[in-house]
Amino acid sequence: MKMLILTNCFLFFLLMLVLVLGYVSYPGVRLEIQDKHIVMDNGIVQVTLSNPGGSVTGIQYNGIDNLLEVQNMEFDRGYWDVVWSEAGKNGTKGTLDRLEATNFTVIVQNEEQLELSFTRTWLPSLEGKIPPLSIDKRFIMLRGSSGFYTYAIYEHLKGWPAFNLDNTRIAFKLRKDKFHYMVVADNRQRFMPLPDDRVEGRGQVLAYPEAVLLVDPVEPEFKGEVDDKYQYSCESRNNRVHGWICMDLSVGFWQITPSYEFRSAGPLKQYITSHVGPTILSVFHSTHYTGADLVMKFRAAEEWKKVYGPIFIYLNALSNGESPATLWEDANQQTVYEIERWPYAFPASQDFPSSYQRGKVKGRLLVQDRYVTDGCVPAGGAYVGLAATGDAGSWQREYKGYQFWTITDDKGYFTITDIRAGQYNLYSWVNGFIGDYRCDNVINITSGCEVDVGELVYEPPRDGPTLWEIGIPDRTAAEFCIPDPNPKYINRLYVKHPDRYRQYGLWERYAELYPNEDLVYTIGTSDYKKDWFFAQVNRKIDNNTYQETTWRINFKLDGVNTNGTYKLRLALASVHSAELQVRVNDSEANPPLFTSGVIGKENTIARHGIHGLYWLFSIDVQGTLLVQGNNTFFLKQPRNISPFQGILYDYIRLEGPSSLTSNI
Structure with missing residues (x-):
């Protein structure tokens, strides 16, 4: 045993000697x-x-x-x-x-x-x-x-x-x-066109300067492709x-x-x-x-x-x-x-603190949704982070400070290390649940501190049982129907690729798929993976004219609590210069049951993204507006100046009154 220990020590010494000599062999700076x-x-x-x-x-x-x-x-x-x-x-x-x-x-x-x-x-x-x-x-x-x-x-x-x-x-x-x-x-990853291919004569600018159709590239293999820097975000x-x-x-x-x-x-x-x-x-x-x-x-x-x-x-x-x-x-x-x-020890500026000058936060995150599970369950795979103090979800619009994030393990435990000194709120979101979590206590980080926040419980927005739902609450529109691109506007990298949404011009496919009437989704029959277009955009009539769109969700109720309040949850993955109006059982109701007003400047649709900022709206629907049997929600986007005005939905859910226990 003693000989084995000496042998291992000798091998370790040789390894360290090789590393040191190899390092020393480099010339000085x-x-x-x-x-x-x-x-x-x-x-x-x-x-x-x-x-x-x-x-x-x-x-x-x-x-x-x-x-x-x-x-x-x-x-x-x-x-x-x-x-x-x-x-x-x-x-x-x-x-x-x-x-x-x-x-x-x-x-x-x-x-x-x-x-x-x-x-x-x-x-x-x-x-x-x-x-x-x-x-x-x-x-x-x-x-x-x-x-x-x-x-x-x-x-x-x-x-x-x-x-x-x-x-x-x-x-x-x-x-x-x-x-x-x-x-x-x-x-x-791929071979890329040359910048010369984007100049006039070789390239044709499309709906905005960043997107160029390569009509006569230096290398013929790129002919007919679209080059757009946003496809690689x-x-x-x-x-x-x-x-x-x-x-x-x-x-x-x-x-x-x-x-x-x-x-x-x-x-x-x-x-x-x-x-x-x-x-x-x-x-x-x-x-x-x-x-x-x-x-x-x-x-x-x-x-x-x-x-x-x-x-x-x-x-x-x-x-x-x-x-x-x-x-x-x-x-x-x-x-x-x-x-x-990280954090590096070698920067000389005092404005960049080393690890020993930073702090640590640990804890456990649980989720409690009484209509999904009994009691609290671990929030496995959730993002937990520290950012400047603010409202729940404010981290996605915060830009002057620093943010520190980690992912919980399958039991909901998390540790965030190397946090700069300062005052923070702790935030989280959990895939599979809507909304944002914020710990109300302000966390003060000082040099070398360790803060244990204990068990935290996130109670996502919920008023009653789920009557029906569309999509997956994951802050993206990726699960919805992403159409095949127009063959005239192809980036070959994204053919048969998981990120199908990165192809140019998908917003124009809506008018081709729904040339006369807008999307109709029927609960219990339709499949959101096939029947819910990934973006509610305007219908293109000609080169300069666009038509507003109204989508319909048809659903059936076996019974209605006319004294109760139902709740419609609309989680949006992105909005650009759009307005979401909601009506129930009357497509011409004025005023609508709900309007968001014109919101968003995210331009996600044009930039081939599948999400931008996260928006959540919770809308009261009085039982007197619903009927036993067939009902319809009308989702109207009335702004029609640009092809890029539109909405990417993340998830939609209708909840019954809290006293209602039976599903449709």
């Missing part, structure tokens, strides 16, 4: 400061930045002089940017600012690490010209690392002007002569790694985001990833799939600071004989490694 450029070099990767602007002008790797597009101006290769507007402006279209810095500082310089800072401070003389923010862009290179890290600190000081911020991100534009294969996920919770592969030289260029704590609007928020360019993005805040609700609005007296990142730009290459797929597999392994190291 070097810094070269030139008149107009600054170069970071660790012997594996060489990164060139503009001085003092802080744009990435060149990335040298694996014998390639520059992975970035050399035909672009230097400021248009790798850069941080924001879209902003002055206070009082409506909408989501602002002014682009590349956040060019005015000062350069070396923060850390030794053989193991470089950290560089590029700053810009707002001055009153710049009012109206640039956003009133103090900007600190950081770049980090570590010894032996096949890539580099970047993060930024934004700050708005008291007394600075009010303003709006629509979008912020970091972008890299790669060489179009080298990077042709794009990867967003295991089942979302991704939920924040899954947006960990994506990028491009240069097949000829077997090189991969990847953006790795080990945490989404700094992104706006929680785990379900959708962000653009990579797209034709070849372009690779890390978006931290945007109004896509949410609209004006996520325009960041700052008051003149407001003090605010936020750290975006760090993210890791990872580069890899193949050895002879390896498959290009290995690059993607390796990028995924590297992502796991980066996630395990």
Whole structure:
């Protein structure tokens, strides 16, 4: 036994020696400061930045002089940017600012690490010209690392002007002569068209500038396809790694985001990833799939600071004989490694707290719905998170702070680690149940704290027994009927793909499937997977004319409690500039039983999403409005200016009065 222990210790020592010697064999990190450029070099990767602007002008790797597009101006290769507007402006279209810095500082310089800072401070003389923010862009290179890290600190000081911020991100534009294969996920990867294919003559712009039909592409294989960057969007919770592969030289260029704590609007928020360019993005805040609700609005007296990142730009290459797929597999392994190291210990800014400076929350979540089960049941597979204090569900519209999420185990237990100090509410949603949960107690996180919230019970909205239901309460419209695309507008990646909804132009298929009369759904006969179109959109009459639509839900009641109140639950997965009117047994009733008013600016339908923001409406239906026998709910969307005005339903349920115990 003693000999076995000594042998194992010796083997462990040899392994550690190999790792240490391998690490030491990498040269130290070097810094070269030139008149107009600054170069970071660790012997594996060489990164060139503009001085003092802080744009990435060149990335040298694996014998390639520059992975970035050399035909672009230097400021248009790798850069941080924001879209902003002055206070009082409506909408989501602002002014682009590349956040060019005015000062350069070396923060850390030794053989193991470089950290560089590029700053810009707002001055009153710049009012109206640039956003009133103090900007600190950081770049980090570590010894032996096949890539580099970047993060930024934004700050708005008291007394600075009010303003709006629509979008912020970091972008890299790669060489179009080298990077042709794009990867967003295991089942979302393909050879991509060239940017040249989108120009007039080779491409035909469709309903909006982002969507282009390739009519005469450089490579004939892409002829007849639609290219649209929104087809490659991704939920924040899954947006960990994506990028491009240069097949000829077997090189991969990847953006790795080990945490989404700094992104706006929680785990379900959708962000653009990579797209034709070849372009690779890390978006931290945007109004896509949410609209004006996520325009960041700052008051003149407001003090605010936020750290975006760090993210890791990872580069890899193949050895002879390896498959290009290995690059993607390796990028995924590297992502796991980066996630395990989060929060990083090496950033020098005091605004980025290390793990020991953060806190932890644990507990258990149960669900109690007396019409589904007796007593409380574990909320297995539920999302539980901390976000800024607010109402239940407010996390999906929150953008100035940080959010920390996890998933419960099958018994409902959860632990959320590495939470920044601050005050939070705890939120949750549970698939299979409608609504949002919020713990009423404010949770105060301090450095090194551990908070046990005990057992929490979510009681989802419920007044009576389920008489009937349509769909699955999961915050998406994915379970409904997704039509085949028009053969003229195909993205071949999504043919026979689980994400059928990502094809262009599906909104026009409604008029083809229902040319004269609108959708009619009969409870007990219809199948929502086949008979409920995924989006209630307008019917196209001609190129400039659209007709409002009214959907009908027919159902039969064996008996009616005329003294009771029934409840219609309408959970919506997304809305865009639409109004939902509900009538019962009278399609012309004025006023309707319910109207949402015009809500939503999410543009989910046009952007090939299956959900945007979550909406829940609970409507009282007096028993006197119903009859024994056949009944009908009329769901009308009367706004008909655009093809993209519409509603994506998540789930619909009719509940009987609380005293009613029998189903239909």
